[in-house]
Amino acid sequence: MFTGIIEEIGEITAVEASGDGIRLTVHAPTAVSDAGHGDSIAVSGVCLTVVDRGDDWFTADVMKQTLDMSTLDGVTAGGRVNIERALAAHARLGGHIVQGHIDGTGEVLEVRPGDQWRVLRIALPAELADLVVDKGSIAVDGVSLTVSAASPADAAQAWFEVSLIPETLVATTLGERAPGERVNLETDILARHVRRLLAFTGTAGAASTSEEGRLA
Numbered sequence: 001m002f003t004g005i006i007e008e009i010g011e012i013t014a015v016e017a018s019g020d021g022i023r024l025t026v027h028a029p030t031a032v033s034d035a036g037h038g039d040s041i042a043v044s045g046v047c048l049t050v051v052d053r054g055d056d057w058f059t060a061d062v063m064k065q066t067l068d069m070s071t072l073d074g075v076t077a078g079g080r081v082n083i084e085r086a087l088a089a090h091a092r093l094g095g096h097i098v099q100g101h102i103d104g105t106g107e108v109l110e111v112r113p114g115d116q117w118r119v120l121r122i123a124l125p126a127e128l129a130d131l132v133v134d135k136g137s138i139a140v141d142g143v144s145l146t147v148s149a150a151s152p153a154d155a156a157q158a159w160f161e162v163s164l165i166p167e168t169l170v171a172t173t174l175g176e177r178a179p180g181e182r183v184n185l186e187t188d189i190l191a192r193h194v195r196r197l198l199a200f201t202g203t204a205g206a207a208s209t210s211e212e213g214r215l216a
Contacts, residue, residue, distance in 0.1 A: 004144020
C-alpha cells in the first residue's frame with residue numbers, strides 16, 4: 001500500500017531480459033536505506049518487489065502482464081522514475097490510498113504552463129472514464145493528484161486534467177512530461193469498488209426477492 005507521495009526520483013541503471021519479462025535495476029538511495037529482500041517499492045506507480053539490493057540500488061522483476069499494462073515496457077537505462085516505499089502503518093496518509101496496481105496508461109494531450117502552476121490534460125481509456133470524477137483522487141505515474149477537470153460523459157475522447165504545484169514539478173517526473181508521452185494511471189480504489197458493487201445490484205436484488213419468497 002502506498003500514498004502517492006513521491007520520496008525521490010530514481011534512475012534506471014540496467015534493464016535485462018528475463019523470460020517474457022524484464023529485470024530492472026534502479027538507483028534509489030532513499031528507498032533502499034531501510035529496504036529488505038521482498039519489500040515493495042513503487043516505481044512510477046507500479047508496485048515491484050525487491051529481489052536484490054545494494055547501498056544505493058535495488059533490483060526488481062517485472063512480469064509480462066505489468067509490461068502490457070504500464071509504461072515500464074519502454075524503460076531504458078538512464079530513465080528517471082518516481083519512487084515511493086510502501087506505507088508504514090504508523091505513518092500519515094498524506095496523499096490517498098494507492099495500491100500500485102496500474103489500471104492502464106493515458107497519453108498527455110496538453111501541457112498548459114502558468115507562472116507557478118502547470119496543468120496536464122491526459123487522455124483516459126474509455127473503460128476508466130466513469131471512475132474519474134472532478135475533485136476526486138487519481139495517481140499519475142505514482143503521484144497522488146486531485147482531478148481539476150474531467151470530460152463530460154458524452155465526450156468522444158475521455159480526458160481529465162490535473163494541476164501541478166511547483167513542488168510536484170520539481171519533486172516528481174511529471175514536470176518533464178510533454179504531449180504525446182504516456183503515463184501510468186491508477187484510479188481511486190473506492191470508485192472501483194462502487195462500480196463492482198453496482199454491477200451486482202440487479203443480481204443481488206433478484207436474490208433477495210427469491211429468498212423472501214422462500215421464507216414466506
